Amino acid sequence: MLAGRARQSAASRCRVNRDPLLEVRGISVTLQSGGRVVRAVRDCTLHLYGGEVLALVGESGSGKTTLARAIAGIVPFDRGELHFRSQQLLAVPPVVRRSLRRRIQMVFQDSDASLNPMHRIGAILAEPLTVIRFGDRSAIRDRVTELLAMVRLDASLIDKRPRQLSGGEKQRIAIARALAMEPELLIADEPLSSLDVSTQATIAALFRDLQRRLNIGLLFISHDLAAVRQLADRVAVMHAGEIVETGSCGAVLDTPAHPYTRLLLAAMPDLRRRVLDVHLVDAIDRLAPLTHQPPACHYRPHCIRRAEICVNSAELAQVAADRDHLARCHFRDERPP
Amino acid sequence: MTPAMNITPQSARGNPVLQVEGLSVRAGSGELATMPVQDLSFTIAAGEVLGIVGESGSGKSMTADAIGSLLPEGVTVSAGRIVLEGRPVLALSPEERRALDGNQIGMVFQDPLSSFNPVRTIGSILIESAMRHQRLSASAARGKVIDALAGVRLPRPELLVDAYPHQLSGGQRQRAMIALALLNEPSLVVADEPTTALDATVQLRILALLKRNAGPRALLLITHDLAVASTVCDRILVMQRGRCVEQGSTAEILESPAHGYTRELLAAACWPAVPASQPQAGAA
Numbered sequence: 001m002l003a004g005r006a007r008q009s010a011a012s013r014c015r016v017n018r019d020p021l022l023e024v025r026g027i028s029v030t031l032q033s034g035g036r037v038v039r040a041v042r043d044c045t046l047h048l049y050g051g052e053v054l055a056l057v058g059e060s061g062s063g064k065t066t067l068a069r070a071i072a073g074i075v076p077f078d079r080g081e082l083h084f085r086s087q088q089l090l091a092v093p094p095v096v097r098r099s100l101r102r103r104i105q106m107v108f109q110d111s112d113a114s115l116n117p118m119h120r121i122g123a124i125l126a127e128p129l130t131v132i133r134f135g136d137r138s139a140i141r142d143r144v145t146e147l148l149a150m151v152r153l154d155a156s157l158i159d160k161r162p163r164q165l166s167g168g169e170k171q172r173i174a175i176a177r178a179l180a181m182e183p184e185l186l187i188a189d190e191p192l193s194s195l196d197v198s199t200q201a202t203i204a205a206l207f208r209d210l211q212r213r214l215n216i217g218l219l220f221i222s223h224d225l226a227a228v229r230q231l232a233d234r235v236a237v238m239h240a241g242e243i244v245e246t247g248s249c250g251a252v253l254d255t256p257a258h259p260y261t262r263l264l265l266a267a268m269p270d271l272r273r274r275v276l277d278v279h280l281v282d283a284i285d286r287l288a289p290l291t292h293q294p295p296a297c298h299y300r301p302h303c304i305r306r307a308e309i310c311v312n313s314a315e316l317a318q319v320a321a322d323r324d325h326l327a328r329c330h331f332r333d334e335r336p337p
Numbered sequence: 338m339t340p341a342m343n344i345t346p347q348s349a350r351g352n353p354v355l356q357v358e359g360l361s362v363r364a365g366s367g368e369l370a371t372m373p374v375q376d377l378s379f380t381i382a383a384g385e386v387l388g389i390v391g392e393s394g395s396g397k398s399m400t401a402d403a404i405g406s407l408l409p410e411g412v413t414v415s416a417g418r419i420v421l422e423g424r425p426v427l428a429l430s431p432e433e434r435r436a437l438d439g440n441q442i443g444m445v446f447q448d449p450l451s452s453f454n455p456v457r458t459i460g461s462i463l464i465e466s467a468m469r470h471q472r473l474s475a476s477a478a479r480g481k482v483i484d485a486l487a488g489v490r491l492p493r494p495e496l497l498v499d500a501y502p503h504q505l506s507g508g509q510r511q512r513a514m515i516a517l518a519l520l521n522e523p524s525l526v527v528a529d530e531p532t533t534a535l536d537a538t539v540q541l542r543i544l545a546l547l548k549r550n551a552g553p554r555a556l557l558l559i560t561h562d563l564a565v566a567s568t569v570c571d572r573i574l575v576m577q578r579g580r581c582v583e584q585g586s587t588a589e590i591l592e593s594p595a596h597g598y599t600r601e602l603l604a605a606a607c608w609p610a611v612p613a614s615q616p617q618a619g620a621a
Contacts, residue, residue, distance in 0.1 A: 059536040060507070167393075193534075196392045197561055198605045223536045267537040269564035271591060271606055276568055281545040284538045285490070 019086050020047035021217040022071070022185055027080030029063075029070050040066040041077070042241040045316075050184060051215040053208075055232035055249070057222055057264065059287075063241040064221050068187050071219065072106050084185070102132070105178035109190035111170035115162040121148075121173055122158035128180040147176040151206060168199035172206065179210070186211070187219045192227050204230050225268055229253055234324070237261045240298040243316065247325030257319040257327035260299050263287070297328065305331050353380040353420075354524045354555035355404065360417035362399050362408065362579075373399040375579040377417070381525070381555040386548065388558045388566030388587075390602065391576035397559045400576070401529045404557070405444050406434040422524055440470045443518030443554075445511070445547070447530035452514065453502040459486075459513050460498030463520055470521040485516040489546055508539040512546065519550055526551050529559040544569050563606040567591055575599045 029041035041063045048054045056064045070077045073089075082089045084100050092100070108114045115124055125144045134140055145155045151172040162170055171191060178186055188207065192200040204227055211218045222228055228235060229249060236246040237258065245258040256262045266280050286302045297314035300306045309330050319325040319332065362374035374396040381387045391397045402408045404419055406426065419426040421441060426434065438444065446452045453462060460482055467478040479498070486494035489512040502510055511531060518526055528547060532540035547556065548569045560566050566573050567587055574584035575598065582596040594600050 059538055197563075197602075198392060201605055225537070264537065267541045269537070269540070269562060269568050271564050271567050271603070274567045274587065274591070276541070276545050276548060278545075281542060284542055287538065 020083075021050040021052075021085065022048040022219070023081075023083035024067075024071060025081040025083070027067065027070055027077045027082065029066050029075060029077045031066065031075070040241055041070065043080070044238075044241075044243050046236050046243065046246065048185070048217045048219060050217050051211070052234065053211060053218040053220055053232045055220045055222060055228040055235045056238060057225060057228055057235060058238035059223060059264075062238040064238045065189055066241075067238070068106075068189055068219060068221050072104055072187050073101055074106075102181050103184040105181050105183035105186055107171075107174050107178050107186065107188040107191050109193050111167070111174040111194075112162070114174055115170060117162050119161070120158065121160050121162070121165075124162075124173065125177055125180060128177060132181065134180075143180070147180055150179060150210065151176045166199075167195050168203060171195060171203055175203075175206070175210070179214075183216060185217045185219065187221070189221045190223070191220075192222065192224065200227060201230075207231060225253065225265060237264070242298060242328065244299065244329070245327040246316070247319070247322065247327075251319070251322055251325040255319075255325075257325065257332060258299070258329045259303050259305060259331075261327075299329075307331075352383055354383050354422060355381045355557070356418070356420040357400075357404070358418040358420070360400065360403060360419065361415045362396070362403055362412060363415040364399075364412045366411075372415075373412070373579050374403065377576075377579075377581050379574055379581070379584060381557055383524070383555055384553050385572070386551070386556040386558060386570045388560060388570035388573045389576055390560055390563050390566050390573055392561055394578070395576040396579040397561075397576050398529055401444075401527050401557065401559050404525075405438060405442055405527055407438075407444070436470075439466050439517075439523070440521050441523050441525065443521070443523040443526045445514050445518045445526065445528040445531045447533050453510070455502055458499050458501055459505070460500075463498075463513075463517050466517060467520055482516075482520070485520050486513065488519075488550065489513070489516045491516070507535055508543065511535065511539075511543050515543070515546060515550065519554075523554065525555045525557065527557045527559070530561065531558070532565060533561070540565070541568075563591075563602050575602065 024044060024046045026043050026045055027041060028039065028043055031038045031040045044067055046054065056068065058064045066075060069075045071082060084104065087096070087100060089097055089100060122144055125147055126140050129140045129143055134143060144158065148155055148157060153169060153172050153176070157165070157169070162173070165173065191207070192203055195203060207218060207220070208231055210216065220228070220231055232249045234247065235249050235252040236243050237252065237260065238244065239260045245252055245256065245261045252261060253265065256265060263283055266277070267284060294300055296312055297306070297310040300310045307330070314328050316326040316328050319327050357380070358378050360374055360377040361372060364371050364373055377400060379387065389397045389400060399408070399412070403414055408414070414427055421437065426437065429437070453459070460479065463482040463485065464475065464478045467473050467481050468475065471478070473481060483494045483498055486497055491497050491509060491512050505513065531547065532543050535543060544565065558566060558570060570587050572584065573587050573590040575582045575590065575596065577598050582598050583590070583594070590599060591603065594603060
């Protein structure tokens with residue numbers, strides 16, 4: 001159960017559908033925080049095919065959660081377009097938009113905060129089914145049992161309350177509740193972060209299994225590149241509200257092209273390294289937040305490789321022969337961050 | 338109090354700062370009593386970092402709480418000895434034990450937001466501690482606290498001293514917590530999951546800071562993450578269901594784990610490191 005699972009070839013399963021399930025085109029989100037206006041997401045573009053796992057990675061404050069919440073419709077975006085099943089969500093009538101949005105469900109980091117502690121598990125899972133008028137009481141009861149089985153939980157949990165469950169079991173309930181709406185897109189925001197390492201591995205495997213079996217597109221938000229490597233087909237790396245690198249999981253994590261991606265990878269605790277790299281800690285110290293954003297490349301103040309050209313432009317550009325691997329950096333070397 | 342226990346082989350580093358011998362912790366009473374920690378023995382020398390690694394429920398945090406005299410109500414040490422710099426901690430009066438906290442033992446917890454009083458400034462919490470334990474005047478304590486905040490590389494410590502806990506980022510709060518733990522120069526620092534909620538980059542900075550600033554002190558790091566322990570620990574003790582399954586140098590634990598459970602933990606910590614099976618696209 002604890003053993004590592006080898007990644008299986010992902011590329012073959014993806015892109016069976018010609019059009020992406022989700023297209024985010026140039027979305028920007030501005031947030032008000034303590035009287036200050038923060039541009040949390042800047043001109044982000046990404047796509048996700050049905051049955052594919054796209055990981056959104058970056059540190060806290062990089063904008064990944066805000067972008068996910070904009071896609072889920074929890075926060076408004078002030079520029080850009082959101083296309084789901086080839087329909088522009090803001091351009092369709094509200095009734096169509098609502099039924100489309102139902103196919104986008106979210107799972108959060110803290111299942112304690114998202115599960116009502118007063119309700120029994122059966123009621124928690126029945127609630128969304130009642131909202132969508134799934135059927136009569138016995139149909140709902142059958143569906144709840146089915147949902148529990150989908151997340152590998154015993155039907156006897158129906159009468160329990162969240163506090164009687166372990167962290168892993170609660171996260172399974174949160175996943176089951178999201179599945180009740182039969183989503184085509186599941187957005188999971190740090191769903192493993194509050195769990196034990198061994199529980200993380202089993203929940204990651206559950207996500208992988210469900211997403212494959214049900215052909216769900218999964219937007220997986222994580223600061224944990226280890227979990228990303230296990231789960232994702234493609235990766236988008238965010239820094240200062242921008243996507244700085246995107247590509248297949250193998251391309252981005254094995255041949256990172258942006259210095260920020262390389263820094264994130266180097267910061268991962270690694271059983272093989274076993275020492276604290278002083279230069280790396282120094283490089284991370286330089287990441288201290290900036291009071292203002294510089295033009296063009298926002299990573300420039302942190303970067304030892306910076307040059308004149310970085311002041312003028314920093315566009316996402318193809319890295320090498322791989323058309324899907326893009327990075328917002330002019331340099332293509334493998335230097336340490 | 339208890340018969341002779343197997344004591345961990347003494348490290349060559351220095352004198353033992355902490356000796357834990359046959360420690361058992363009982364929760365509840367009567368038939369419902371459980372034993373979160375059973376017959377646990379280890380030592381930590383000056384300048385040494387010991388990691389206790391286990392999953393939640395393994396008893397690792399209860400061990401930290403027993404050492405810090407912070408066991409919750411209804412949970413008691415039922416057997417064993419805790420000796421800190423030659424003094425048996427469990428034989429001390431409650432006042433003497435309270436004086437240990439912050440004075441001889443510095444504690445760092447997972448979530449400083451719930452450890453710091455939210456209505457008090459960071460500075461007032463640290464200043465009170467310095468005045469109490471070091472008998473300093475208020476102004477001398479304030480100067481010492483600003484130095485301590487600078488020592489954990491917090492930006493603009495002379496302003497930060499008057500900030501409230503919620504005004505700091507998670508990483509900054511953890512730095513302030515480390516400053517508080519080290520303020521009165523304790524001989525032992527106990528850090529219980531100090532980086533669990535943090536980004537990998539922030540985690541690495543906090544680990545580097547803990548290791549550097551703990552310096553000649555004994556450091557006990559409690560973590561569920563074997564990879565984190567391997568980054569800073571000299572020795573590792575693996576706990577499962579309240580018991581030590583094995584302990585040894587970090588190299589021994591990682592390279593030749595003797596116990597099946599340690600091998601399982603190693604495999605779990607490695608799951609991420611399995612390289613992608615796809616050919617490396619776009620390699621230059």
